[in-house]
Amino acid sequence: MTQKQFATAAEQVNEERLLELFLELAKINGPSSKEQLVADYLINALTELGFTLEFDEAHKKFNGEVGNLIAWREGTDSSIPPLFFSTHMDTVLPTKGLKPIIKDGIIYSDGTTILGADDRAALASYLEAIRAVIESGIPHGPIEFVLTVNEQPGLVGAIHMDYSKVKSKDGYIFDSSGDVGQIILKGPYSSRIWLTVEGNAAHIALNAEEGNSAVLIASKGLLNMNLGTIDDETLANIGIIEGGELTSIIPGTVRVAGEVRSFSKEKLEKQLQHMEDVMQEAAEKNGGKLQVIIEKKYSGFDIPEDHILTKTVETAAHNIKVNPYLTETLGGADTNVLNENGLTCITLGNGFQNIHSFRECLSVENLINTGRLTAGLIEQWYYNHKKE
Numbered sequence: 001m002t003q004k005q006f007a008t009a010a011e012q013v014n015e016e017r018l019l020e021l022f023l024e025l026a027k028i029n030g031p032s033s034k035e036q037l038v039a040d041y042l043i044n045a046l047t048e049l050g051f052t053l054e055f056d057e058a059h060k061k062f063n064g065e066v067g068n069l070i071a072w073r074e075g076t077d078s079s080i081p082p083l084f085f086s087t088h089m090d091t092v093l094p095t096k097g098l099k100p101i102i103k104d105g106i107i108y109s110d111g112t113t114i115l116g117a118d119d120r121a122a123l124a125s126y127l128e129a130i131r132a133v134i135e136s137g138i139p140h141g142p143i144e145f146v147l148t149v150n151e152q153p154g155l156v157g158a159i160h161m162d163y164s165k166v167k168s169k170d171g172y173i174f175d176s177s178g179d180v181g182q183i184i185l186k187g188p189y190s191s192r193i194w195l196t197v198e199g200n201a202a203h204i205a206l207n208a209e210e211g212n213s214a215v216l217i218a219s220k221g222l223l224n225m226n227l228g229t230i231d232d233e234t235l236a237n238i239g240i241i242e243g244g245e246l247t248s249i250i251p252g253t254v255r256v257a258g259e260v261r262s263f264s265k266e267k268l269e270k271q272l273q274h275m276e277d278v279m280q281e282a283a284e285k286n287g288g289k290l291q292v293i294i295e296k297k298y299s300g301f302d303i304p305e306d307h308i309l310t311k312t313v314e315t316a317a318h319n320i321k322v323n324p325y326l327t328e329t330l331g332g333a334d335t336n337v338l339n340e341n342g343l344t345c346i347t348l349g350n351g352f353q354n355i356h357s358f359r360e361c362l363s364v365e366n367l368i369n370t371g372r373l374t375a376g377l378i379e380q381w382y383y384n385h386k387k388e
């Protein structure tokens, strides 16, 4: 694979049109599980761009408005393996009434809503990139969009996706706060642990002698629990403690819940076992009982540096004059779920900042570069396969 000297499709990306498209998309209200308006917009926009669309039925699992959208467009050369681009259609909070403000090259909301750059920036960039690819007339393979619903509450749409509808094997997801050029090759395994500690409920004035405080038992367990940064690839947290009824009642039950993330499946399991063991020991020593539920959130992924997806994005980034940089994250994303379901994909940075807050913002430069890199990827993917 050699580096191409220019990027014709990327050069065709129209800055004004992309900015306008982003602002239009950001204003479409589509909080998690209520993405119908976004889907309606995409049905029109993608059909116009020559895509055939299919929705799955994932939303029926969580009472959402619409399923995941899978859209396919033939290439000029069907011998090239298809390439997919993915992102989520939902935003973490509504964007209804969004009043975008652009100051010194940065796009903000007016501070009363989120901006929705996460991840309408990717959606807008994808659409503009397809326009640029068509207008530039470059040869390219088939392109597929895998657009999920209900991502923000925990990758729910991706978890319930009908993967038989997806024809591609390899793809990219622009959905990270690093500047364009960021390439995330590695993501964590993650599980939740629910520890229900039982003591014995009693009234402090009536039958205190029968009481055995579940809160005190759980506290002893927690004192022996390693939490926080466990090692350079593992994190553990207790995020929920709930229990008790009245201030006069010795609590009979307390529920302690937490989460572990690790790049290593073995280390994840070892940490979960440790959390269970110390709580079990506290329960046994203090006349209590313990029930444990472990719930998998998602699996990790680890894409090699010499994978064609990695090589393609490095070259495509150079072609549009941004610096590619390889990294890893302990954050979870649809990327984890898609990789687990037989697709191979990596997360790319599109540079949004302060997401999930009213201070959310995005530089026009990162927006334009996301569009240019998307177009460049489609072009480079073609050349890298032609040269194989």
Ligand SMILES: [Zn+2]
Residues within 6 Å of the ligand: 088, 118, 119, 175
């Ligand atoms: Zn996102």
